[in-house]
Amino acid sequence: MTQLGPETLRTVDLIAMGEKRFKATNVRGGVLPIGQGDDPDFTPVELLLAALAGCGAIDLEWVTDKRAPFASFAARAEGHKVRDDQGSHLVQLSVTLDVTFPEGEAGDQAREVVPRTLQQIEDRLCSVGRTVSLGEHVRYVAGPVAPHEEA
Numbered sequence: 001m002t003q004l005g006p007e008t009l010r011t012v013d014l015i016a017m018g019e020k021r022f023k024a025t026n027v028r029g030g031v032l033p034i035g036q037g038d039d040p041d042f043t044p045v046e047l048l049l050a051a052l053a054g055c056g057a058i059d060l061e062w063v064t065d066k067r068a069p070f071a072s073f074a075a076r077a078e079g080h081k082v083r084d085d086q087g088s089h090l091v092q093l094s095v096t097l098d099v100t101f102p103e104g105e106a107g108d109q110a111r112e113v114v115p116r117t118l119q120q121i122e123d124r125l126c127s128v129g130r131t132v133s134l135g136e137h138v139r140y141v142a143g144p145v146a147p148h149e150e151a
Helices: 044-064 105-125 127-134
Strands: 012-018 021-026 031-034 072-084 087-100
Touching (some): 031 044, 044 087, 044 105, 044 127
Antiparallel strands (some): 021 031
């Protein structure tokens, strides 16, 4: 098992912004509003879908960009939100990545690695997708939330 320490820890803090609206803040100062779906804010389910698509997109670009940049890019993450005897959860999750590359040898090399890279993203590269697939238990606990220390 990998040694856990400060270099492996990732955190996001959440504060209330109003009724059923929250603001997520990362350690770099990035912010993202979260809502329940009655306004334009992303819902937690939509954020999970965005994280799945974003993780795959970044991993794909890391690999293919060594050969050629995207000429075009679009992605869609989707799944069905269900409630059954296991509680509320998503099923049939999928991410579709629609990418093109420039004409020429570099673009051909990038196109050639896409199928293998998508399999690697699913099998080992995308930490978000891997966490969902492996089913890591999430604990919800009550307690104080200390502010992040300034770097």
